[in-house]
Amino acid sequence: MSTTATRPPRLGLRPNIAQFTLLVVVNALVGGMLGQERTVLPLLGEQVFGLRAYTAGLSFILVFGVAKAATNYFAGTLSDRFGRKPVLVWGWLVAIPVPLMLIWAPSWSWVIVANVLLGISQGLTWSTTVVMKIDLVGPARRGLAMGLNEAAGYGAVAVTALATGYLAESYGLRPAPFLLGIAFAALGLGLSTLAVRETRGHARLEAATHVAHADGRHDHLHDNLTNREVFTQTSFHEPALSSASQAGLVNNLNDGLAWGLFPILFAAAGLSVGKIGLLAALYPAVWGVGQLITGALSDRWGRKWMIAAGMWLQAIALGLIALGESFAVWAVAAAMLGAGTALVYPTLLASIGDVAHPAWRARAVGTYRLWRDGGFAVGALLAGVVADALGVRAAIWTVAALTAVSGLVVAVRMYETHAPETPRSPHP
Template sequence: MLLVAVNALVGGTLGQERTVLPLLATHTFNLGLYTSALTYILAFGLSKAAMNYFAGTLSDRFGRKPVLVAGWIVAIPVPLMLIFGPTWGWIVAANVLLGISQGLTWSTTVVMKMDLVGPKQRGLAMGFNEAAGYLGVALTALATGYIAAEYGLRPGPFLVGAAYIALGLGLSVLRVRETHHHAKVEAAQHVSSHDAAHGNLTNGQVFALTSFKDRSLSAVSQAGLVNNLNDGLAWGLFPVLFASAGLSLGQIGILAAVYPAVWGAGQLVTGAASDKYGRKWLIAAGMVVQAVGLGMVAAGDSFGIWLAAAVLLGLGTAMVYPTLLAAIGDVAHPTWRARSVGIYRLWRDGGFAVGALLSGILADLYGLPAAIAAVGALTALSGIVVAVRMRGNDHVAA
């Protein structure tokens, strides 16, 4: 539960940007083109994706706690850069650091929870972890929206993030304990029916299995990428769409918060459900539900329709998010599970960068609704890939 609390702070550190930064791009720095405004998500996605990979490797080599603490230390300059940055380049640089921090901290809390729980409760543990993180995102997005409306876009919203970083670093240094030894004990007792699950693999072999060779691991990796592709779209373009329709800053803050709030709270149910009923069909159905929500955003023109769409998008993401992580843990052997989680999260958070580029280019060429509709169609296709390619009984084998 201490790690759950730490990950809520990790999510809150990200949430300080969700409502405010897209508006900072257009109102303070006068960035007209969607592609230019989305550069901060591209920078965040690339740096976080890379750090996800290194977080798994480093935590296997040096232990989990040092990686977690290092992630918080990297985050210390971020609020100051967001508050005082005189040019957009400073904001982009802050998001490079934020991506590094999120990759190290969030990945490590995932791995530490997998260390601590057995396979029968892996989905439940991932549900708690991701629920805490995204409820942290949602509540902070809502709070910073109201702070920005009352006191301006800077500095107020980012002081919240500074407080989160101080508290998260303090808890990680003083209270969190190392968990790597739990994984070593589990590795000695591990039994699996899958050829992919043997130990003593090189980093290259783990990368190939997770990305391409193993049917379940590769299906999970592509679904994770597409999921965060549409999350990058929601982060960067939804506030701009809502503002262009005449919604107030308070209404935009509500919409920015509802999606991750439903996503966060729903995972308390969906993670445990995947332990009981399996991972495959929950993931496939969740991608389709997300696609429906995106279609509603593209077709909508009012707060009520967009609110319903945000709920659907959050529900679909809740079905997918902890289930994907648990599915990685089902197949990966404990001796290389942290590396496999890191590689999956590399692909998944690479979706932020792909989403920023793709949605920005499409929005510049064809307008916001067309960009959102195209990403919705891609999300539905990803669900079909999961239904066709992923094995259905991995959680039983683990």
């Protein structure tokens, strides 16, 4: 059955505003599926399943990160081969059992399996909404498109984290918080099946009209790279793509730390579940709303220094969380962490879109997201091991130092991928 629109595709936000808006809504539902776990699951592991070792408690993030990272890579390849819409629908089908398993889990192993499924689902759905929005808007508005996409996703993470915190405080850790996930999965599957249209034709249109960069920097990145060449260029060889990949990994290493250890740190300080939920929501809320601004600004100001500054701001925020002892200090630090992430998150995706040829852009996005979401697994393992050995605050300081170094790598190695429209002297 064909899902391609009958009229010829046109690039740009305005001619595609209806489908773009629909995909923003779909990605908000994707974010909500993730947000149902942010406040409740670390507390569930500690209070219901009796997990005391930090490494064991973070195991759900580790398997989520591995599953999502691997699926991100294959999502790009699959969407090039079969189309974007089928991959999106497959992702929602995988999501359906997740909230039910979390509600009925008799042991922590059920939670682990549920998070493998959640990682696969997130890899398929979130990756595909990213690629579809890039397809629709064309080259001029990528930063804005990614800002809207990530704002919707992480705004929903924040709202759901806040809602589940209050539901858990009022009605217990199960089942009330996860009933939201059932509703999100049903809505996401319905919209993706019945209303979303295929966008691969837009990518083909852009590929047919693609103009090489005048400075010749990307001449080796032609339109017929193999999967292996796309992987090696994005991961290691091409300076901007590989710098973005390492920064993405470290960014989500931070997020894995925040997801898994912050609720435990705050609970140990005597905060209520409601206040923990508020802190768990504040960070992605600032992150989500901030991307409405930062994505568009990167189209005007360029990508490189926004990424470097965002990584350094995250490092400072993590240090403040490690030093903090009160709700007020942690709230300020959580807002700073969200602001730093907002500078980085849509800008990294836009820089990938700047450099990658439309013919293999979906695979480049998939490779980047492989590394980025691999950060969840690295963060869970690193934070768990350091926390078990030296304590939670030592784990936070360790990640803060890695984040500062990552920003330095961007500052030294990455070049500007999207210079402002006004003429300026060529890059060296």
